[in-house]
Amino acid sequence: MKRFWVNLIGWTLGLIWLVPFMGIFMTAIRPMDELLNGWWNFDEFHPTLKNFYQAWNHPTAPLSQGIPNSLIVAIFATAFPILFATMAGYYLARYTFPLKKSFMTTIIITLALPSQMVAIPIYEMLLKMNLLDSYIGLILLHTAWGIPWITFFMRNFFTTLPIEVEEAARIDGAGDIKIFFKIAFPLSLPAIGSAAALQFTWVWSSFFFELITIYSPDKFLATQRIPLMRGVYHVDWGILSAAAIMVMMVPIGVYLILQKYYVKGMIGWSMK
Amino acid sequence: MRKSRLLHFLVFMLPALALVFVFVIYPSARTIILSFFDEEGHFTLQNYKKVLSSRDTINIDGIARGEFPLGTLLHNAIWIAIHLPFTTFLGLILAVLLRRTRGGNVLKSFIFFGMVMPMIVGGVMINFLFDANVGIVNALLKFFGVHPRTWTAHPETALFSLILGSVWLWTGFGMTLYSAGLETIPKDFYEAASLDGAGPITQFFKITIPLLKPITVVVMTMTLLWDLKIFDIVYVATQGGPGGASNVLAIQMYNYAFVEFDYGKAAVVAVLLTIFTMIAAIPLIRTVGEES
Numbered sequence: 001m002k003r004f005w006v007n008l009i010g011w012t013l014g015l016i017w018l019v020p021f022m023g024i025f026m027t028a029i030r031p032m033d034e035l036l037n038g039w040w041n042f043d044e045f046h047p048t049l050k051n052f053y054q055a056w057n058h059p060t061a062p063l064s065q066g067i068p069n070s071l072i073v074a075i076f077a078t079a080f081p082i083l084f085a086t087m088a089g090y091y092l093a094r095y096t097f098p099l100k101k102s103f104m105t106t107i108i109i110t111l112a113l114p115s116q117m118v119a120i121p122i123y124e125m126l127l128k129m130n131l132l133d134s135y136i137g138l139i140l141l142h143t144a145w146g147i148p149w150i151t152f153f154m155r156n157f158f159t160t161l162p163i164e165v166e167e168a169a170r171i172d173g174a175g176d177i178k179i180f181f182k183i184a185f186p187l188s189l190p191a192i193g194s195a196a197a198l199q200f201t202w203v204w205s206s207f208f209f210e211l212i213t214i215y216s217p218d219k220f221l222a223t224q225r226i227p228l229m230r231g232v233y234h235v236d237w238g239i240l241s242a243a244a245i246m247v248m249m250v251p252i253g254v255y256l257i258l259q260k261y262y263v264k265g266m267i268g269w270s271m272k
Numbered sequence: 273m274r275k276s277r278l279l280h281f282l283v284f285m286l287p288a289l290a291l292v293f294v295f296v297i298y299p300s301a302r303t304i305i306l307s308f309f310d311e312e313g314h315f316t317l318q319n320y321k322k323v324l325s326s327r328d329t330i331n332i333d334g335i336a337r338g339e340f341p342l343g344t345l346l347h348n349a350i351w352i353a354i355h356l357p358f359t360t361f362l363g364l365i366l367a368v369l370l371r372r373t374r375g376g377n378v379l380k381s382f383i384f385f386g387m388v389m390p391m392i393v394g395g396v397m398i399n400f401l402f403d404a405n406v407g408i409v410n411a412l413l414k415f416f417g418v419h420p421r422t423w424t425a426h427p428e429t430a431l432f433s434l435i436l437g438s439v440w441l442w443t444g445f446g447m448t449l450y451s452a453g454l455e456t457i458p459k460d461f462y463e464a465a466s467l468d469g470a471g472p473i474t475q476f477f478k479i480t481i482p483l484l485k486p487i488t489v490v491v492m493t494m495t496l497l498w499d500l501k502i503f504d505i506v507y508v509a510t511q512g513g514p515g516g517a518s519n520v521l522a523i524q525m526y527n528y529a530f531v532e533f534d535y536g537k538a539a540v541v542a543v544l545l546t547i548f549t550m551i552a553a554i555p556l557i558r559t560v561g562e563e564s
Contacts (some may be wrong), residue, residue: 014373113549116522140291266449
């Protein structure tokens, strides 16, 4: 009896999350005239992929451009910070140096920093460096903003990694840099998987930095195209829903495939 | 030996340090400086005066009449006052309930999707839920005789719609962290409590909540930071409107900087926002300080 109530309350609450997802899906796969009485009305039901096709080939904001653009930026803006931050995290875990403590504090402070705090100087700087409206500038920006949290995350991982293997290698005459690349780096791959899953989805989902640095319509990232698809006077919910699904499928896919790593990353990111 | 130590520091730390310095620390310092200077380059506190006395930030008339807009500072405060307790509590309740619900893991995944999806899409979802024609919220309210309307388009309901929508989007965060935390509580605790005659409610308040306290601190800190930095959802769903009724600090900063091109005022808003996030981050800074 108690079990029944737990199930009932659990599913009733769960429906609050299920129904909107079902709604956006139903809106995306049904023609406009079937939606006039709401997507929950199934008097007529003729599923179609037309909305997906139209969002993909949208006249002013095609996702056929936006999704490859986002992929390029997200891949590079994941690989670079992972490499640099893993090295920095390793150093912080294994070596002592002056000011180390204030260093760690700085990392935490940058974790809390809002993007707006750097927006104007970044805009002016990229303008001067001729990197405005360029993916190089955007990738550098995401790399720099990914480094603090990944460094923190990897440092915490390396402090749990037993040092013995590395010391054995040192006795065998391996240098520190070799030890890092040959031993520590391969051992840290599961942690790197977690960090990469999070960093990739965050860069994919990012909007503010894109908004202030990328201006040419053909360079727009996927997230920048969503607001453009809405139209000013009339909202075509079919196309907008299809676009929303396509853009959210990438991070959701990463989450579903790397679920274990993703959740571990989420926990490690927020709790040391 | 000395030389090789320096070399290691440079190899391991320099790329990370250089990038963070150029793209995070230096521009932050520049923004602080910008906030204290006028266009001719003279030191001034005028920017702060202008922003803090602006109706955009604190709208005295609106507060007196009890009508939106109340100003970004109050909007962010209301956001926190509703969103923070709701998501934290809901997250805990869902973590506890869905652990014992059949198919609970599927539900958990869907709840978590809310915070995995880009917040730009999240804003579209909020529009979709509260829309006059296609919105399920209106379909439900019709049962209670409420006339359908686009809730995000009216000043008196825009902010509350966004906040409710953001509860929907963010609850998965607390739920996931609490779910992981629940796994670490030994079953014996509950068995022992049952033997002593403690019911499930007593167990929840006497065992679950106290043992999950460290997680609660993390969930609340992260949620607070998220609430303060809120931008994408508002940008796509209402643009801070209608008439500033759902404006927040991050949007205000963007509008000053990139619509009005008033860098001084924009820098002040950025500094204020940063001060708030730093206060919110104190528990995080403290844990790291204790540890190292």
